Amino acid sequence: MINAQQLQEIVGEDWVITKREQMESYLVDETAVAIRPKPADNVILVKPASAEEISEILKLANRELTPVFVRGGGTGICGGAVPIRDGIVLSTERLDRIEEVDRANLMVVAQAGVAFGAMLKAVEDAGLFFPPHPGAENAHVGGLVACNAGGVRAVKYGVIRNFVRGLEAVIPTGEILMMGGKLLKNNQGLDLMHLFINSGGTLGVITKVIFRLCPKFISSGTLVISYDNRHEAIDTVPEILQSGITPLAIEYVERNVIEISARRLGMRWPAAKGQAFLIVMLTGDSEDEVYAQGERVSNICEKHQAVDILIAERKEEQADILKIRSEVYSSLKDNVADVLDITVPPASIGVMMDKVDTIAQRFDTTIPTYGHAADGNLHPHLMRDLHERGILRQVKREIYQEAIKLGGVITGEHGLGVVRLPDLDLCPDGKTWELMRGIKRVFDPNNILSPGIGLL
């Protein structure tokens, strides 16, 4: 195993931490406490400043056969950043420079440790727009790519994957790869860049990201549509999508959940009526266009028994609604034992919610469920009572089985990390896990990088 002195020789004395009390926040992520993996006892934290230093660390780790766990912003919720074996935590936080916002090419070049919120601000200051919005603005851009983050704005523009144009990464054997570039088309061989997206830090350490940007939309509006009944809300969604309008986002939340988040933020949820809500975000080239879209969406919702429709046009009002929605998980976290991330074909989302209800009734619990209604991506929250009653895993597996029966997967945007590995036996396999492990060996023959994360 590597010792601190060897690391100090690479990064300097100030950037190697060995005292446990100085690294507590680096040993956990945002995973709910009940299922959070336990960090190993003997861990050294290292903070390199460049891809070259990371290369030296990985070469050393490969020689000494020492596990290295990559860490970005630590905002993941499936244990993917937790050092579960004795070894090194490699934080990319010092790679924090936005190298360029390139207006002519509509691209941003950012080092892996740049906070997502800082990147958004730089992009906005340049008069441009980065569409995806995974919840946590303290996530790092390298982590967003490593996890292929999703979030609320994937309806119109898709997930992070669609915006990655170039990646620099250091592989476990020490080579620094540059994949892609400021390019919109690239068919030069097998696409290693797309393989890195959602590799969860198991194939290499991402050090730099090139994202595609969009011109700023000229106008936007957010509708909050209230229903008395969850299924009336959900049934509206396919009809909106088929109408020819593609909103930036269509979110589904229920009153009990969204009000907890609003209260925690000291804000007010704007809809007075109804129990179930669709949040529809619209963007367009002009105010008139957004207004016309809003009218058409409203007409569809009224046909489906909407009891109230609020239209937020001012930027601040819209930001408040997104903020309350984004902070739902943070506000529930203390009472939640596990947050699921099932994804089913989008038209099956109503059926899936029925299944979750039935399971909740059978186990005499409540399972708050919200999610990205137009993406088929739902986050049922399993509460702490299930953990205390010793049936958390059983309830989870029943929900997973229903999702898989509908053609779904057990994780749409949060990833496998550590916490989802024990239930992979439920997923149809073929030979896919064996192939994934084979690919892992090509990049990491000694299995030093984030061992035990994602790939079994």
Next chain:
Amino acid sequence: MINAQQLQEIVGEDWVITKREQMESYLVDETAVAIRPKPADNVILVKPASAEEISEILKLANRELTPVFVRGGGTGICGGAVPIRDGIVLSTERLDRIEEVDRANLMVVAQAGVAFGAMLKAVEDAGLFFPPHPGAENAHVGGLVACNAGGVRAVKYGVIRNFVRGLEAVIPTGEILMMGGKLLKNNQGLDLMHLFINSGGTLGVITKVIFRLCPKFISSGTLVISYDNRHEAIDTVPEILQSGITPLAIEYVERNVIEISARRLGMRWPAAKGQAFLIVMLTGDSEDEVYAQGERVSNICEKHQAVDILIAERKEEQADILKIRSEVYSSLKDNVADVLDITVPPASIGVMMDKVDTIAQRFDTTIPTYGHAADGNLHPHLMRDLHERGILRQVKREIYQEAIKLGGVITGEHGLGVVRLPDLDLCPDGKTWELMRGIKRVFDPNNILSPGIGLL
């Protein structure tokens, strides 16, 4: 080596062809004659009807160590479907069923051998829309995915990759994999589906594809903007993109090229003035919206010395313009020795065209160049005189070097195939080729599937 009888036992007598004269069209693709790879002498053509039959063929080939070359529509232009070693040509043409156009999920499920044009028609008949439009409508959908086809409509919606949601493929060891599904989000481990996209038939035989669809746009318009000068046209493009309007397509063509295509089709190129043209395709939720976009694009073009602007609103007029553009390569093919596919950062496309001009002058030739102006993807055409003078490769390599200096790649949408492999030494490597070859071995340990294509 496998013999015909072994194959007949799997697929039946009618579907194994051994007579050379009955398989001539299966031994070539659309690659220009001057650089087309020579097919091997001893080839058996087999036409299986299902993934299960393909699995049996691959298991047999693995046992007998016989190369198998996968063939879709044969419309590729880099030799990727040509059997360059003795062995089997496996055509997926009998997997020709569109299994479902799923309106509720906005997805189409098609077997690999479905012709692209047939799929487009089925989608349109269901009132939906598939945005990408790679030129050849006789391409097969499996091939579109294997090559990650691009085409003219990638500005607004991206390339084929963005629309693939699920894939079924048979790997060389015989297992049938189902990757993805009718899913908009899927983070369940390393993304093998994205690895298959642009694998060019080297990792497995794609047998079924699930594509995402869009609702039909309500209105569209196509502008043909005429310029006297190529650079005035090209300089307009970034300004259009930054204005907040994202056209479906922005194409660049010159009169000498586009008129050859129009004449061959017995059609008329509608622009009387100018030598250099931008074709801008716009879509929107209403006629008013498209009209407003058209006005804004026109204003930008007029500032950049456009000499004429035609607006086609009728569907037939627009289809004619796309048709003439789509058939440019077919119409030039007889006089072309090689069509390049360089891609540079989009803002560098003007500089890149200057470089091509300079090289053309230096070698005393003309190099017709057209392409997807907003994507940075250019197709310089090297004419037969260069082949006859023995300097084809030299000119090509000089163009490649300039593209690479600008941060570009030697293929944006056509792929490596066979014809681009000898010039890979020009591309920055790191360890990428070695990693690609390692991945290939994971899927195909005996190197039986399309050996010599794409991955060296």
